[in-house]
Amino acid sequence: MAKELIRLSDCFVQFDDDIILDHLNLYINDHEFLTLLGPSGCGKTTTLRLIGGFLKPTSGDIFFDGVRINDVPPHKRAVNTVFQKYALFPHLNVFENIAFGLRIPRTDSSGKKKVRLPEEEIRGRVLEMLEIVNLKGFEKRSISSLSGGQQQRVSIARALVNEPKVLLLDEPLGALDLRLRKDMQNELKRIQQQMGITFIYVTHDQEEALAMSDTVVVMDGGKIQQIGTPEDIYNEPKNAFVADFIGESNIIDGIMRADQVVEIFNRRFQCLDKGFQKDEAVDVVIRPEDVDIVPEDQGQLRGTVTSVTFKGMQYDIIVDFYGFKWLIQTTDFCPVGSHIGIKIDPDGFHVMKKSQYSGLFGDYSSYSEEYEEISDVDYDPEAEEDQEGGHEE
Numbered sequence: 255m256a257k258e259l260i261r262l263s264d265c266f267v268q269f270d271d272d273i274i275l276d277h278l279n280l281y282i283n284d285h286e287f288l289t290l291l292g293p294s295g296c297g298k299t300t301t302l303r304l305i306g307g308f309l310k311p312t313s314g315d316i317f318f319d320g321v322r323i324n325d326v327p328p329h330k331r332a333v334n335t336v337f338q339k340y341a342l343f344p345h346l347n348v349f350e351n352i353a354f355g356l357r358i359p360r361t362d363s364s365g366k367k368k369v370r371l372p373e374e375e376i377r378g379r380v381l382e383m384l385e386i387v388n389l390k391g392f393e394k395r396s397i398s399s400l401s402g403g404q405q406q407r408v409s410i411a412r413a414l415v416n417e418p419k420v421l422l423l424d425e426p427l428g429a430l431d432l433r434l435r436k437d438m439q440n441e442l443k444r445i446q447q448q449m450g451i452t453f454i455y456v457t458h459d460q461e462e463a464l465a466m467s468d469t470v471v472v473m474d475g476g477k478i479q480q481i482g483t484p485e486d487i488y489n490e491p492k493n494a495f496v497a498d499f500i501g502e503s504n505i506i507d508g509i510m511r512a513d514q515v516v517e518i519f520n521r522r523f524q525c526l527d528k529g530f531q532k533d534e535a536v537d538v539v540i541r542p543e544d545v546d547i548v549p550e551d552q553g554q555l556r557g558t559v560t561s562v563t564f565k566g567m568q569y570d571i572i573v574d575f576y577g578f579k580w581l582i583q584t585t586d587f588c589p590v591g592s593h594i595g596i597k598i599d600p601d602g603f604h605v606m607k608k609s610q611y612s613g614l615f616g617d618y619s620s621y622s623e624e625y626e627e628i629s630d631v632d633y634d635p636e637a638e639e640d641q642e643g644g645h646e647e
């Protein structure tokens with residue numbers, strides 16, 4: 255059974271007149287890998303700082319193992335933090351960087367005497383950590399001789415050597431290149447499972463969040479938008495913000511005509527969603543990979559291809575349906591200008607309630623122009639009229 259370890263109860267944070275966290279409610283289970291995901295400025299780091307004890311909420315409470323810890327200072331919490339900037343000591347070697355926290359005298363169980371860990375124990379624990387982060391044999395190396403990825407491993411080892419119950423990781427892989435980041439994602443997941451501790455991970459990278467987490471918390475504007483497993487968040491986004499932030503989504507105005515019947519573009523489609531009011535206005539998500547391309551006369555909808563981008567695994571095509579542009583991913587090549595039909599299975603629709611985010615996301619009208627703009631170094635917006643379609647012939 256999952257056991258609750260940390261709870262943020264109605265946490266509100268305000269700086270001057272700005273609301274930074276707006277009544278956050280969240281619990282984190284023991285041994286869980288939980289990720290806070292959202293755009294820059296949405297309040298992820300602030301949430302971590304509350305848990306780490308570096309910031310007190312303006313109002314609301316934080317509990318650890320059922321005990322209120324609002325007033326417990328950071329070093330007395332069973333929590334450690336790994337930052338994007340490694341903050342290693344450049345003048346100490348790898349061994350001493352990791353051993354640093356272990357060498358600080360600590361009060362013994364009677365609470366009266368300061369004691370030091372025996373050197374042998376320190377050595378044993380540091381070497382064990384080096385093995386866990388795959389840096390066996392690196393103990394004498396200087397920090398400056400290490401790559402970025404290796405430095406990050408040292409900072410992870412240093413945070414873990416004190417055996418915290420919870421590790422807070424604030425965009426720890428942000429400075430690494432893509433390939434290394436992917437390797438480190440797997441490593442971190444393995445370390446978390448091997449050590450059996452709780453990870454609270456912060457990222458703005460949705461792919462990273464989906465790949466690593468047991469639970470994803472999607473945030474925007476200081477508010478939690480959705481909490482769920484990666485599959486929940488992807489397949490059942492709660493609103494247009496979540497649908498757009500996690501993966502690619504076409505988001506279309508629709509009307510629920512009945513349970514499992516949704517209308518878009520004045521046509522009715524079978525879907526799996528139910529429980530809406532009759533004729534309720536809704537947002538309908540259709541993922542680019544859930545659209546099948548068929549001959550024009552067999553399509554449920556018909557459209558015209560306006561741009562094609564080769565992506566290796568598939569083509570990303572933009573298709574104009576009655577003035578609204580969709581992104582569709584397909585392995586069939588459809589040239590620009592071709593007329594196609596599409597079919598969508600009932601489970602290809604996901605119906606959401608209208609929200610403050612309705613109408614803001616999920617239309618790919620500007621996609622092709624943006625794409626041309628970044629791919630064309632000589633791009634001149636003034637001359638756009640003259641060269642329209644020039645790259646597509």
Ligand SMILES: Nc1ncnc2c1ncn2[C@@H]1O[C@H](COP(=O)(O)OP(=O)(O)O)[C@@H](O)[C@H]1O
Nearest residue numbers: 269272274292293294295296297298299300301
């Ligand atoms: N000490 C502070 N004083 C005033 N505003 C702050 C402070 N720290 C963070 N903020 C603001 O709070 C918002 C959320 O910040 P942060 O939690 O760092 O976001 P994230 O980590 O999601 O990018 C941002 O708008 C930021 O400018």
Ligand SMILES: [Mg+2]
Nearest residue numbers: 298299300424
């Ligand atoms: Mg941050």
